[in-house]
Every structure is written in C-alpha cells, then in structure tokens.
Amino acid sequence: MNILDKIVADKRKEVALRKSLIPVKQLESSVLFGRKSPSLAEALRSSSSGIIAEHKRRSPSKSVINQGLNVQDVAKGYEEAGVCGMSVLTDGKYFGGSLDDLLLARTVANIPLLRKEFIIDAYQILEAKAHGADVILLIAAILSRDEIKTLSETAKNLGLDVLLEVHNEKELQKSIMPSLDMLGVNNRNLKTFEVSLETSKSLFTQIPDDFVKVSESGISSVAAIQELRQYGYQGFLIGENFMKTDNPGAHASEFIKGLTS
C-alpha cells in the first residue's frame, strides 16, 4: 500500500465517523454556508503574482515543517503579502491540520480559501462550504471520472471553485470536463514523493486554455515561477518554502516583490 492508498483508507473511516456525528442539515444551516464565495480562478487570471500560499504544519514527505505558528497570523500575513489565495490543509493525521484551521483563517482573511483535503465524498464539500472555503481540491489519482464529475458539480452548485489535480497524462485525459475551473499539475509524485518541475513543463500543452493552469509543489524560487509562466501557468501553489520560516507572510511578501519588480 502506498501513502496515498493509506491516506484514502483512513479518510473513508474518518468521513464515515464525521457523517455519523454531524448531520448534513447542521452543515447547511451554518452561517458561512450562505456566504458568496470569491473565485480563486478569477483572482489568478488577473494577478501579477499568481501565488496560492499554503498553511502546512507537517507532511508525509517532510515530517514536521512548522508546528509553532498560529493559523490566523499566517492567514493575515499571507493576505497582507498580496497572495491570490490561501490553501489550508485540513487533514489531521498526516498533515496536522483541521477544519478549525479553515474556520480560523476565514475569520481574519477575505482572500479565497482552498480546502486542501483528500476529498472522496460530497459530504466533505458541504463541510468545506460550512467552514468558509471558497475552493475545493479534487485529486485525479484517487477518483474515477464519474466521481470527479459528481463531486465537481456538487461544488459548482454550492458556488465553489474547483481545482483538479493531476500528476500525469492519463489522469489529465480522464479528468477534463466543464465543471472544473483550474487544472493543477502536482510536481510531487504523491506515491513516491519525488519532486520535479518537469512534470508541469511536460503536461502544459495538454491542458485546454479554458482552464487556469496551476503548478503545485516543490516551488521555491522566483526563477522557477518565471520559467513556469513561459509554459502558461498562472497559479503557483507554495507550501513548505513559506511555512518553514518563522514568518510565512513576510516571506511570501518578499517573494511576491521579487516576482513583480
């Protein structure tokens, strides 16, 4: 069993438990459920930086990145830095995150928030909306085409943007459909943890122009982004490079200045 299989097996149990504890009606009656979500795809299209900055305490590939920060400070810092959106990892077991992190980020920031999660069930999309997310992530490696269609249509019906993540041509070809807003190429192979920006560079021609192209993982320099832009990428998801510092917001701010100067 690879790490992705393990995460998904645990996620199925976790979602079943959560469903038994919190009924859909309760999620739907939350204050944030009625909130209009700003679009991350639109923000990326009109941005000169394209940065989506992530809150990431730890990960299967790197173990601990930074456990000592307050998620609200990180969210405020990212917003002040001028990022287009913030990604909040909500998985507890492997990433040390939670839905409370999303809620806390929402209370202090107005930028689009992405629920970074291993979504396998529409219930998790309702949770995302109820906790202030504007965008959900769907991972092609763990979903069938039919599941991607059902889950992305659920998200669109709730006014959320959808970022669909792929790692290779096969995942990309099975996933293309109109209910997606952004296509993300993950430079990290989630089964082996190997990271290479070549993954983004090799897949860009096959992503139709209707989708905002996002390059994810392993991005740590302004030069890398300038190069990825040549391939048509408009969004850049960065986690560890910001989160490993004492002040991710300040680091993101310096990074964005380097990109836009």
Ligand SMILES: O=C(O)c1ccccc1NCC(=O)[C@H](O)[C@H](O)COP(=O)(O)O
């Ligand atoms: O980051 C991991 O080790 C990981 C392992 C298994 C599944 C997903 C994983 N990461 C999720 C992500 O996609 C990244 O957090 C995100 O793209 C940011 O990456 P980075 O800038 O390299 O922290």
